[in-house]
Amino acid sequence: MDVGGYVIYEWTNLHNHDLIDADKVHLLPLFRRIQPSQKALIDLHISSGISQRAMYDTLLRTYGGHSNIGFTHKDLTNYVNVVKRREMAPGDATMMQKCFGTNKQYRPLGIFVGFNYQGTCVFGGALLYEETTTTFKWLFDTFMRCINYKLPQTMMTDQASAIVAALREVLPGVYLDFCAWHIDQNARKKLGARATFMFFEEFNHLIRHVHTEAEFEYGWQRMLVSCFDNKPTSDFKWLQFIYGFRTQWSSAWVKSNFTAAKSTTQLSEQFNAFARYYLKPDYSITEMLRRFQSLVDDLRHNEKAKDFYMQNTSPDNRFKNSLLMCHAALVFTPSVC
Known part of the structure; x- marks a missing residue:
């Protein structure tokens, strides 16, 4: 009788392929997904200029190993690339990126x-x-x-x-x-x-x-x-x-x-030693500008911190019996002394 579909005559309850080992199950695409909380942490790392290797190592330690993190290093790379492409919205920034991306070694x-x-x-x-x-x-x-x-x-x-x-x-x-x-x-x-x-x-x-x-x-x-x-x-x-x-x-x-x-x-x-921490030659335009702003912000914060300690502490004077050195400690900043 034609029922308009398939009819099961026999069921064999055996797999037609080898089963995945238990320690490799986390590599199946079905079980690989970057969670929203993980994306938020990765976005923070990207804006801080942290390398992908360092990001992945941090997440490995946080979640207790490769089998618990929920995604692979390749998945992380793909996500980071998506974020960076999303940052380059159409407009002047895109044209500038194309211009400088052609010859990255000539980007003074x-x-x-x-x-x-x-x-x-x-x-x-x-x-x-x-x-x-x-x-x-x-x-x-x-x-x-x-x-x-x-x-x-x-x-x-x-x-x-x-x-x-x-x-x-x-x-x-x-x-x-x-x-x-x-x-x-x-x-x-x-x-x-x-x-x-x-x-x-x-x-x-x-x-x-x-x-x-x-x-x-x-x-x-x-x-x-x-x-x-x-x-x-x-x-x-x-x-x-x-x-x-x-x-x-x-x-x-x-x-x-x-x-x-x-x-x-x-x-x-x-x-140069200070700037190398913030700036890398392979940064995109947006990354470079963001990291350069971080460099300037940190320098200005350091200056404010020095001002604070200068105004609220006394310099270490090893020549307390010298009127000249005592006066210099009051007049000059620690950086000058």
């Missing part, structure tokens, strides 16, 4: 770092597309408008020709202090094996430890004679180039200008 971030009575502070920052004189002129002019055209006494920078040309046009009269670390690295790159090992010691001495112009000139000539194994130094165009800017990098001239007792190497190393 310029940060204006300075000093106040409590130490390092950030005045501002700009994400640039290219490193040309025109771009830097726009950057410095915009920065000057933001600070109401109050000229700084000194600008610490590297010796890139585009930066120098832009600074001299936008900020005439401001002393340029070239980064000693960059100069040392450029010397190794430009001269390499053509210079003897002693050259880099002599060059470092000229950067950091000479006190007068005469001492510098004597050391420079001695270095040219003794550190190149009689090779003609006139062939080394970089040496001639950097000599032309000697007043911007040698201690014989730098010490006569205001630098808040900070060397460019100190500033670069200290701030």
